[in-house]
Amino acid sequence: MKYDSFNKAVGDYLLEYRQKHNLTxxxxxxxIGKSKDWYREIERGRNSLLxxxxxxxxxxxxxxxxxxxxxxxxxxxxx
Numbered sequence: 001m002k003y004d005s006f007n008k009a010v011g012d013y014l015l016e017y018r019q020k021h022n023l024t025x026x027x028x029x030x031x032i033g034k035s036k037d038w039y040r041e042i043e044r045g046r047n048s049l050l051x052x053x054x055x056x057x058x059x060x061x062x063x064x065x066x067x068x069x070x071x072x073x074x075x076x077x078x079x
Contacts, residue, residue: 008045009075013068015043017061031060 018028029039032053041047049057058065 004045005076006072007042007048009072010049010068011043011045012075013071014057017063018043032056 014028018025025039025043026036028043029036034053038047042049054065054068058068
């Protein structure tokens with residue numbers, strides 16, 4: 001598994017979640033006190049979502065961090 005493909009899979013999950021819940025990138029960033037630019041780069045898979053950011057983000061979204069990790073592992077194998 002490539003690290004870049006893992007980052008992309010995390011971003012894809014966040015994009016899918018955001019669109020499903022009709023949220024903007026700014027709203028997602030505000031949920032955890034980050035900038036829109038920071039969030040955008042995570043969603044695009046250009047930056048890694050670090051563990052200390054993943055926890056608060058998952059908590060704000062109401063998802064378990066293992067769900068995000070599982071999705072990313074499974075979907076990064078396809079790329």
